Amino acid sequence: MNKNNSFRMLLSATVAVLAVLSLAGSILLHTTQERRDTGSVLLILSVVSVLLLLLEAFVFRNQIKKYVSRLTTQTVRTQRDSLVHFPAPCVIIDKEKTIVWFNKLFESKVYSEDPYGEKLDLIMNIDLNKAFETDGCQICVNKRYYLAKAVRTDVRNELTMVYFNDITEYTELRYDAYQSHNSVIIIVIDNYDELMSDVRESEKAHAAVEIEKLMESFLEGTNAIAKKVSDDRFYVFMEERYLARKIENRFRILEAARQIRIGGRANVTLSIGVGREGKGLEECEKLAKQALELCQGRGGDQAAYRENGEFRFFGGVSSGSDNNNRVKIRIFAETLLEIIKPGSIESIGNYRADADEAQGFRRVLIMGHRFGDLDSVGSATGLCCALRKIVSECYVVVDKTKNLATSLIDYIEENEITNYYITPSQGLERLDSDTLVIVVDTHNPELVESKDIIERAKNIVVIDHHRRMVKGIEPLIAQCLEPGASSAAELVTEIIEMWGDRTSIDAHAAEALLSGIMLDTKYFVMKTGVTTFETAAYLKKMGADTIVVKQMFANSIDTYHEKSKIINSAEIYRKCALARADGSFSNVRIAASQAADEMLGITGVCASFVMYQQGDTINISARSMGKYNVQVIMEALGGGGHLTMAAAQIKTDIDSAKKMLTDAVDEYIRSI
DSSP: OHHHHHHHHHHHHHHHHHHHHHHHHHHHTTSOHHHHHHHHHHHHHHHHHHHHHHHHHHHHHHHHHHHHHHHHHHHHHHHHHHHHTOSSOEEEEETTOBEEEEOHHIIIIIOOSOOTTOBHHHHSOOOHHHHTSTTOEEEEETTEEEEEEEEEOSTTSOEEEEEEEEOHHHHHHHHHHHHTOEEEEEEEETTHHHHHTTOOHHHHHHHHHHHHHHHHHHHTTSOOEEEEEETTEEEEEEEHHHHHHHHHTTOTHHHHHHTOEETTTEEOOEEEEEEOSOSSHHHHHHHHHHHHHHHHHTTSSEEEEEETTEEEEEEOOSOOOOOOOHHHHHHHHHHHHHHHSSSOGGGTOSOSSOGGGOOOOSEEEEEOBSSOOHHHHHHHHHHHHHHTTTSSEEEEEOOTTSOSOHHHHHHHHHTTOOSOEEOHHHHHHHOSTTEEEEEESOOOTTTBSOHHHHHHOSOEEEEEOSOOOSSOOOSOSEEEEOTTSSOHHHHHHHHHHHHGGGOOOOHHHHHHHHHHHHHHHTTTTSSOOHHHHHHHHHHHHTTOOHHHHHHTTOOOHHHHHHHHHHHHTOEEETTEEEEEEOTTSTTHHHHHHHHHHHHTTSTTOOEEEEEEEETTEEEEEEEESSSSOHHHHHHTTTOEEOSSEEEEEESSOHHHHHHHHHHHHHHHHHHO
């Protein structure tokens, strides 16, 4: 190549000399004869030189072509040798994903058999579409981990090269780090003070020993450590490798705890909150406390942990305590009164956007869930009556055409208590910054009477007796979630009673509240505790007439006929009564719920389910006597409720809904 460069320099110099000679010859041709002869000679020499120069240029061009051809051959050979000796296993496949070439490393490290003609995605689990992305595709072959990446090798996209980067050591190191991640588990004994009350010291000591043994068995086979921070609370620090086993075994410690009896009268139940997704112990503890709060809000006797941003629950098969925390309700009653009525606002917290303008609320809107029943509408009516003596305006937001409490609404309006009930659209018109919204008998934002009001309201309070769900109404300025209460009406009655002489309710409002209690307790049979009878006695003292309340449960003859048809269609499946209803008649919801209640009277039935179709949605009403937790079963279908009464809505046909229901029952029975 150096010779070629020298030749090119010589050629350039020759061209310059010829140009000078040609110019001189042309000038001499126009002068004397002697000079003309000299000019002719110079021109002849120039022509000869040009011919020689052209000949040399032709030879030079041939030399360049030969050099480029030789260099191209060497490049192709280098490329071929580079592929053969590529420092990572690689293959070339055609557009049909068939292997047409592979290097030695692929044969020795990835696939020892002859892969010629084999489909790449058949001899290994590889996603070629993902392999073309920047991050590549991670695969496992012969217990080795590789990061596969693919590139096109020709312009027609017929050939593709796939190479494999061995990441086994990195993957094993990352897996070991994940398995070594420490999680925080908080274990609390439910109602410990109540369990230990009026128990002899020897029995307390025996129970303490049994609980210690229970914790030791929970830690057996692990390197976890436990710290008892109080008589009823334990902190456990456990690696992920051992926690995964506990989750796989569905926290058997819950069942083992139920076998411990204190004083021969009560079983021990646990609430377990697990924090496993936090980056450190501090964040894990926060997650564990959050999970524990959900467990206790759902009645206890269960474990909860978060996975991929969603909470999962185990247990929850016992009925929990029927006694409300009256101290908690008293504090909430005082807080709610101070939120509504000016005074002592500092003790409440920053519940208003502007603390300087916090002068209470001029208007209160109260609403329950869609298709409100006697508990939803009754609790809202009783609370409205009490608050009307405190605030300027108070209304119950309810759709009179779509509810199950028309008898109660008609009774209230017929007794000259007008202007209690407004429609959701009228409530939306009255909503402003001086309006407080109180939601009763639900904390599910998808089930409220008016989603528009919830979305626009800035100040919301919730009063509910259902077990806490993960995605409840937010944000709230106060809430009273007490799953130990029989009904929302019982909670509202307790709150009104706590207010004392600062407000009062009339006899008709007391009857509305009593109707809600009687509905959810099935006439004081289901989920009835001491507090339930105490609140009923208070309502009776306020003038409630039980005969009037009983008349609110009266049905038309058509509803009775339809209810009988539903019960006649019942079949028994794993101690559950399953029935269907014709969704074409107007009172199908009332008939379905009442049929579900009555089917619990069938011998050997632990739970009942009634399905009926409205439009493209299948509605399921679920009831139980307490042995089966229908809330857990309905939650598996996207619904909710509490232990003895729950519901779900599924967008499918009725046959598919029945299959989904039986699968949920099977899964629940396997878990208990």
